Amino acid sequence: MLRRLxxxxxxxxxxxxxxxxxxxxxxxxxGSLKRPIEIWAYPPKWIPSTLQFSxxxxxxxxxxxxxxxxxSIIISLITVGLVVILSxxxxxxxxxxxxxxxxxxxxxxxxxxxxxxxxxxVPLYKLCVSLGLVNxxxxxxxxxxxxxxxxxxxxxxATTIPDELLEAAKIDxxxxxxxxxxxxxxxxxxxxxxxxxxxxxxxxNAYLWQLVILQSExxxxxxxxxxxxxxxxxTINYGMAMTGATIAAIPLILFFLALQKSFIxxxxxxxxxx
Amino acid sequence: MYxxxxxxxxxxxxxxxxxxxxWSSVQAEEPQITIDFWVGGGNRHIPGYDTPNHxxxxxxxxxxxxxxxxxxxxxxxIISFSDIEQKVNVAVAGQNPPDILYDNIPNRVMRxxxxxxxxxxxxxxxxxxxxxxxxxxxxxxxxxVLYGLPLSSTPTMMFVNKTILERKxxxxxxxxxxxxxxxxxxxxxxxxxxxxxxxTAFHALNEQADQLMVCHxxxxxxxxxxxxxTEFVINSPEGFEALEFMVSLIEKGYVAPGPAxxxxxxxxxxxxxxxxxxLQYVPAVYERVAAAIEAGAADPTIQLYGMLPPTKEDxxxxxxxxxxxxxxxxxxxxxxxxxxxxxxxxxLASPExxxxxxxATVKIPARYSATYEIEDPEISTMxxxxxxxxxxxxxxxxxxxxxxxxxxxxxxxxxxxGLKTPQEALDSFVSKAxxxxxK
Amino acid sequence: MKRDTLWGYLFVVPNLLLVLTFLIYPLLQAFRLxxxxxxxxxxxxxxxxxxxxxxxxxxxxxxxxxxxxxxxLIVPAVxxxxxxxxxxxxxxxxRTKAVYRLIFYLPVVMTPVVLSMIWxxxxxxxxxxxxxxxxxxxxxxxxxxxxxxxxLLALSFVVVIWMLGQPIILFLSAIDGVPPELYEAAKIDxxxxxxxxxxxxxxxxMHATLLITVTSTIxxxxxxxxxxxxxxxxxxxGTESLVxxxxxxAFVSLEFGKASAQSVVLFGIVAVVAAIQFRLMKPSMN
Numbered sequence: 001m002l003r004r005l006x007x008x009x010x011x012x013x014x015x016x017x018x019x020x021x022x023x024x025x026x027x028x029x030x031g032s033l034k035r036p037i038e039i040w041a042y043p044p045k046w047i048p049s050t051l052q053f054s055x056x057x058x059x060x061x062x063x064x065x066x067x068x069x070x071x072s073i074i075i076s077l078i079t080v081g082l083v084v085i086l087s088x089x090x091x092x093x094x095x096x097x098x099x100x101x102x103x104x105x106x107x108x109x110x111x112x113x114x115x116x117x118x119x120x121x122v123p124l125y126k127l128c129v130s131l132g133l134v135n136x137x138x139x140x141x142x143x144x145x146x147x148x149x150x151x152x153x154x155x156x157x158a159t160t161i162p163d164e165l166l167e168a169a170k171i172d173x174x175x176x177x178x179x180x181x182x183x184x185x186x187x188x189x190x191x192x193x194x195x196x197x198x199x200x201x202x203x204x205n206a207y208l209w210q211l212v213i214l215q216s217e218x219x220x221x222x223x224x225x226x227x228x229x230x231x232x233x234x235t236i237n238y239g240m241a242m243t244g245a246t247i248a249a250i251p252l253i254l255f256f257l258a259l260q261k262s263f264i265x266x267x268x269x270x271x272x273x274x
Numbered sequence: 275m276y277x278x279x280x281x282x283x284x285x286x287x288x289x290x291x292x293x294x295x296x297w298s299s300v301q302a303e304e305p306q307i308t309i310d311f312w313v314g315g316g317n318r319h320i321p322g323y324d325t326p327n328h329x330x331x332x333x334x335x336x337x338x339x340x341x342x343x344x345x346x347x348x349x350x351x352i353i354s355f356s357d358i359e360q361k362v363n364v365a366v367a368g369q370n371p372p373d374i375l376y377d378n379i380p381n382r383v384m385r386x387x388x389x390x391x392x393x394x395x396x397x398x399x400x401x402x403x404x405x406x407x408x409x410x411x412x413x414x415x416x417x418x419v420l421y422g423l424p425l426s427s428t429p430t431m432m433f434v435n436k437t438i439l440e441r442k443x444x445x446x447x448x449x450x451x452x453x454x455x456x457x458x459x460x461x462x463x464x465x466x467x468x469x470x471x472x473x474t475a476f477h478a479l480n481e482q483a484d485q486l487m488v489c490h491x492x493x494x495x496x497x498x499x500x501x502x503x504t505e506f507v508i509n510s511p512e513g514f515e516a517l518e519f520m521v522s523l524i525e526k527g528y529v530a531p532g533p534a535x536x537x538x539x540x541x542x543x544x545x546x547x548x549x550x551x552x553l554q555y556v557p558a559v560y561e562r563v564a565a566a567i568e569a570g571a572a573d574p575t576i577q578l579y580g581m582l583p584p585t586k587e588d589x590x591x592x593x594x595x596x597x598x599x600x601x602x603x604x605x606x607x608x609x610x611x612x613x614x615x616x617x618x619x620x621x622l623a624s625p626e627x628x629x630x631x632x633x634a635t636v637k638i639p640a641r642y643s644a645t646y647e648i649e650d651p652e653i654s655t656m657x658x659x660x661x662x663x664x665x666x667x668x669x670x671x672x673x674x675x676x677x678x679x680x681x682x683x684x685x686x687x688x689x690x691x692g693l694k695t696p697q698e699a700l701d702s703f704v705s706k707a708x709x710x711x712x713k
Numbered sequence: 714m715k716r717d718t719l720w721g722y723l724f725v726v727p728n729l730l731l732v733l734t735f736l737i738y739p740l741l742q743a744f745r746l747x748x749x750x751x752x753x754x755x756x757x758x759x760x761x762x763x764x765x766x767x768x769x770x771x772x773x774x775x776x777x778x779x780x781x782x783x784x785x786l787i788v789p790a791v792x793x794x795x796x797x798x799x800x801x802x803x804x805x806x807x808r809t810k811a812v813y814r815l816i817f818y819l820p821v822v823m824t825p826v827v828l829s830m831i832w833x834x835x836x837x838x839x840x841x842x843x844x845x846x847x848x849x850x851x852x853x854x855x856x857x858x859x860x861x862x863x864x865l866l867a868l869s870f871v872v873v874i875w876m877l878g879q880p881i882i883l884f885l886s887a888i889d890g891v892p893p894e895l896y897e898a899a900k901i902d903x904x905x906x907x908x909x910x911x912x913x914x915x916x917x918x919m920h921a922t923l924l925i926t927v928t929s930t931i932x933x934x935x936x937x938x939x940x941x942x943x944x945x946x947x948x949x950x951g952t953e954s955l956v957x958x959x960x961x962x963a964f965v966s967l968e969f970g971k972a973s974a975q976s977v978v979l980f981g982i983v984a985v986v987a988a989i990q991f992r993l994m995k996p997s998m999n
Contacts, residue, residue: 010801017798018816020874024831025819027842036571040547042470042840062327086728093724097717105729112736113928114983116935118959119976120739122367122969123746127739129368146731149928156920176720190886198879201821207938212364215310216351223824230830231354232315232328234482234539235546235562238834239571245827252822253815260811360964366753367969389754469854472839479945531838534948535858544839680965687949691859 025249031242032056039238055243059229065247067218068225072204073251075140075221079203080196083147087199088192091154092184096166106155113148117208125212135215144203150195157191158184197259204252222248304345307611309618311336311350314358314377314599319565320634328352331631332376332622339621346614356482366391371604373615379414379422380670381679383602387414387421388673393603393612395420398620405625410640413598413670423619424600425628426637428556429593429660430489432584436577438551442466452581452659453591456493456519459552459584463528466551473528474552475541476520478686481679483538485594486554487686488668491516495589499669506669506678506707509700515586517689517696524690534687548573554583556597557636557660560653580656582663592666597637669711678707740980747973756970763974773975775950776958779865780934783954784986786869787876788929792922794873795880799888800910810885818878825875829942832871836943861951864944868952871943872936880925887921888914927987934983955979 031039032055034048059065093099094106124143125134133139161184169179185192210224220228226244230236316329325331329352336348351372353361359382365371366386377383386392396419399406414422439445444465447458454462463473476487492498496512499505507513523529530536530544538555545553546566553559559578566572582591601619606612621627629644631637636653638661639645648654669675682703689699747763749756767773798817802810820828835842838856847855857867891914899909915922937956940946946953946961955975963972 007804014798014801014813018813021816021819021877024828024835025823027831027835028823028827036566036569037547037573040543040840042845044840044842044845086731089724090728093721097721097724099718099721099725102721102725105725108737109728109732110987111984112732112740114931114934114987115736115740115980116937116956116959116976118937118956118963119743119973119980120736122364122963123739123742124735125364125368126742127735129370134368134370142731143735146728146735148732148736151728153924156924176716180724194882194886197882205821205824207824207826211357211361215365216349223826226824227826228354228357230826231356234355235543235566236539236830238830241827241830245823245830248827249823253819256815256818256822260814363753363964363967385753389752391754479947531854532856532858535864535944537945540837547840549839677966680961684947684949687947691948693949 028242028249029246031238032246034239036239055239056247059240059243059247063225063229063244064218065222065225065244068220068222069247069251071137071219072222072248075137076200076203078137079141079144080200082141082145083150083199083203084192084196086145087147087150087154087195088185088188089180090151091156092158092180092188094151094155095158096161096163096184106151109148109151112146113152117206121208121212124209128213134213135219139213140206140210140221141203143209144206147199147202149202150199153191153195153198154188157188161187193259197256200255200259201252222251305610307346307614309346309348309374309611309615310372311348311374311618312358312362312372312376313350313352314375314382315355316352316376317631317634319561320630322630331634335622335627339618342621343614343617346618348618362386373604373606373611374619375602375604376599377602378596379424379598379600379602381598381676383422383600384414384416384671385676386602386604387416391604392421393605393616395423395601395603395616395619397616398423398623401620405641405643407640407642410598414600414602422600422602423623423640424598425623425640426597426599426632426635427595427640428558428597428635428637429595429663429665430486430554430556430583431593431656431660432552432554432581433545433559434552434579434581435545435548435550436579437575438466438471438548448579449581452656454581454584455587456584457587460523460528463523463551464526467526467528469527470549472530472544472550473523474554475530475536475544475550476524476533476686476690477536477538477541478534478683478690479537479540481683483555483596484679484682484686485596485668486538488666488682489554489583489592489594490520492592492666493583493585493589494519495586498666503667503669503672504712506704506711509697509704513700514696517700519586521689521692521696534690546572546576548576552581557653557657558597560636560650561634578652580652580659582659591663593660593663594668595665597635598670600640672711674711674713677710681706681710743973743976745973746970747977749970751968751970751973753967753969759970763971764978767971767975767978772950772953773958776953776955779951779953780955782865783869783872783936784930784933786865787872787933788926790869790873791876791880791929792925795877795884795925796922798877799881799884800914802885803888814878814882814885817881820875821878825938826942828875829871829939832939833943836867858944858948861948864948864952868940868944872933872939875939876929876932880929883921883925884918887918891917923990926990930986930990931983934979955982 030048033051034045035050035052038045038048094102128134128139133142165183166179169183205223207223210221214220214224226241226248229244230241313329313332317331318325318328320331323331323334325334333350336350340346340348358377362371362375371391375383399411399420410424410427411420413424414420434448436445436448439448439462442465444462447462467473477483478487488498491508491513494512494515496510496516497507500507524533530541530550541550541553542555542559544550546563563572563576563578567574567576583593585591601622603615603619606615625641625643628639628641629646632639632644633646648657685699685703688694689696694702748758748760750759802813836857838844838854843857844854847853857863895913896909899913904912935956936954937960940952940954940957944952946957956979959972959975959979962968962975
């Protein structure tokens with residue numbers, strides 16, 4: 001009895017908190033469907049009186065939104081793929097391989113985690129100009145590929161891999177690469193799953209860098225493109241902004257949902273292995 | 275027969291040679307050029323053209339120019355007014371600036387001019403120089419050379435939403451001469467402010483549109499800068515009085531809440547929603563409100579009545595000016611490309627184009643031949659009225675003008691929040707700003 | 714070369730190359746630039762003058778203070794809240810947890826630009842929801858951004874909400890990783906669930922807690938978009954953080970040398986704070 005009450009109470013607390021998280025999303029979505037003047041209504045209009053899709057049609061007609069979405073998706077998928085591979089390798093290397101300088105290099109990587117992007121913005125931009133990377137996919141991807149947090153996560157997780165397992169593989173005659181691909185990676189899956197989500201978000205939301213390195217409208221990513229619409233006029237066009245934001249949120253939610261499943265699987269696998 | 279063939283071959287070969295040489299020399303004369311044209315904000319609703327979005331006008335003109343010059347391709351990038359300054363700065367820092375820039379001349383473009391990043395534009399105006407108003411050209415001139423070509427400027431004025439006054443029964447207080455003293459203005463605001471509707475709005479979130487606040491501050495007759503532009507003098511007794519007046523309005527509840535964190539766009543939005551009765555802004559609001567009402571984004575009952583900025587009794591209004599957008603050309607290595615760019619700027623700044631642009635935004639054109647007819651009697655009366663009053667020089671020609679703007683709005687925030695007295699705020703601003711411009 | 718060593722390098726080098734090129738090299742450039750008076754067009758060597766100047770600058774000192782306030786307000790709030798929520802979810806079905814996980818991650822999914830815009834709108838004293846609810850509760854019109862203290866609190870609240878998603882995911886997976894046998898043993902010993910939580914769960918998830926503490930701290934030092942778009946650093950520098958000051962110095966005042974000096978200071982502070990956190994939590998990590 002008491003147990004059941006406790007469950008109800010816990011749900012109540014969590015649901016109450018959820019309001020602060022879900023409501024902005026709802027407000028964004030309903031704002032995209034309202035007549036512009038309803039956005040300013042006071043007392044606020046909770047539900048749009050009529051559903052206006054004109055914001056969406058106007059948006060698609062006047063801005064290359066699909067191109068923006070494509071840019072973001074391509075960039076982020078490539079980034080995630082590469083970050084996961086590179087971080088897995090590096091994390092495993094720092095955790096399980098003994099080589100001179102490994103501690104020093106790892107501390108270096110951890111140190112760079114603390115760097116705010118503003119610090120390196122201009123030198124990085126100059127570097128990319130000299131490498132001819134301005135306004136290119138590569139220019140957006142390459143700096144975000146060096147994702148020290150990824151190495152950190154994998155390394156911490158990889159230290160929990162039992163050495164005996166690796167020894168056994170060596171004795172069985174498995175090569176380094178084989179060991180890595182067949183034994184280590186499956187064990188790292190929960191961490192890699194989480195890493196994929198974080199890396200995707202990091203890449204997708206790298207607003208300041210994307211703003212700086214991308215010049216032409218057709219190359220913009222979705223978040224940057226949407227934000228250009230917000231400040232187009234001196235009065236903020238909330239309706240358009242919310243429309244753009246709603247569209248921008250969909251790929252992310254889908255990606256998160258898709259990865260959640262394998263993420264849970266990875267955890268279950270991990271806990272069975274014990 | 276053989277000789278004939280030889281002759282034919284010889285002639286054909288010669289013809290081929292000539293054609294090749296002629297063709298390649300033509301090609302050499304007309305190489306492919308790509309121009310990067312960055313537009314800060316951009317214009318829309320140009321009469322007679324299909325230009326519903328900001329920047330459509332610039333894109334349209336670029337296409338027209340491309341048709342005249344098939345070997346030229348123009349990449350038009352429309353960048354929001356608030357983002358473009360930083361974007362250009364980053365590009366310049368990375369030694370990768372655009373070719374042609376459309377942005378505010380005195381506030382933004384001239385910084386690059388003073389640092390030698392721009393090409394002279396004298397060639398563009400040489401043909402019809404006397405059609406250009408000298409004080410506009412002066413804005414873009416540095417060391418006697420023209421680097422920025424402004425197309426327009428716009429004075430500040432005050433808008434009144436007549437409907438609100440009518441609802442509160444004070445419409446009779448609207449003056450024919452379109453000018454209120456501070457007392458008269460306060461009387462109206464007291465009548466209309468009811469906790470839901472406010473008399474006016476102030477804004478101090480950032481440096482944007484700070485000229486509107488400056489206009490209030492000189493309302494008691496204070497000077498802003500010394501006559502020789504070597505020091506700020508707004509911390510005079512009249513300056514204090516003006517800021518004290520503004521703060522008292524806030525305390526009495528006549529001003530929309532949150533002035534310290536309000537952006538000019540927020541204030542304008544409140545006005546468009548019928549929540550604010552009077553607002554200091556620029557004539558473009560006439561067009562803006564009409565368009566917003568049509569798009570169902572503003573209170574449809576708004577009736578606009580234009581006024582001069584309010585001043586203390588017996589003080590004549592002085593106007594501040596903004597909106598001096600125009601063109602600039604970054605340094606070019608290729609002389610042919612430079613020539614084409616200059617030609618493009620001349621095309622963009624033709625009398626016809628300048629006229630259309632100013633007509634759409636209700637601004638004052640930089641060319642004499644670009645005057646336009648205003649159909650709406652309210653607007654034409656107001657523009658005529660504004661032309662009678664002097665413009666206050668707030669120091670846009672100063673090298674560090676843009677930096678002093680960054681010092682100004684925080685002091686206004688402090689005053690609005692009561693963190694500093696008006697005297698402290700203005701003294702603080704003046705001492706910091708003077709230190710900056712006298713370095 | 715030993716096989717281990719060779720393969721060690723092979724695994725590590727690709728990532729290292731990227732880090733060196735795109736993180737370390739620009740950072741070193743920034744260090745170098747901090748010793749110059751650098752504008753858009755020219756640079757002159759000034760040694761440590763920039764550092765002297767920034768510590769004399771009121772705004773820099775205020776933003777240092779604000780940054781510390783942000784860290785002190787936000788990081789503990791994030792950790793405690795995320796841990797509490799994750800703990801509350803113990804015993805729920807995986808599917809239920811997945812739903813909550815998504816809910817709490819939603820603010821991250823909305824781009825920070827739009828999230829900031831919406832919260833700015835909600836805080837607006839003339840038509841925002843915060844004012845609306847305050848009026849419903851009888852408080853009258855409320856403007857969180859009319860005072861520096863309330864502005865700090867309001868912004869911290871928004872940031873906590875924005876940052877909660879990632880720690881919750883990490884805590885959930887860490888708690889799931891605790892072997893159930895330990896709980897069995899505790900139950901046999903007569904411990905109730907609360908005691909079990911403090912004596913078993915918390916110590917076992919120390920590595921996750923450390924990770925979250927360090928990354929949250931670093932994140933808080935880096936927040937920019939939210940501040941820029943909601944309060945503009947105001948009122949009167951009241952919510953201006955170090956990163957915001959750096960941005961202004963670099964891109965508004967165009968003093969890249971000074972901005973680099975400020976960045977070096979920020980970097981130093983973050984490094985020290987992170988090192989302290991590592992130290993404090995390391996013993997309990999085994």
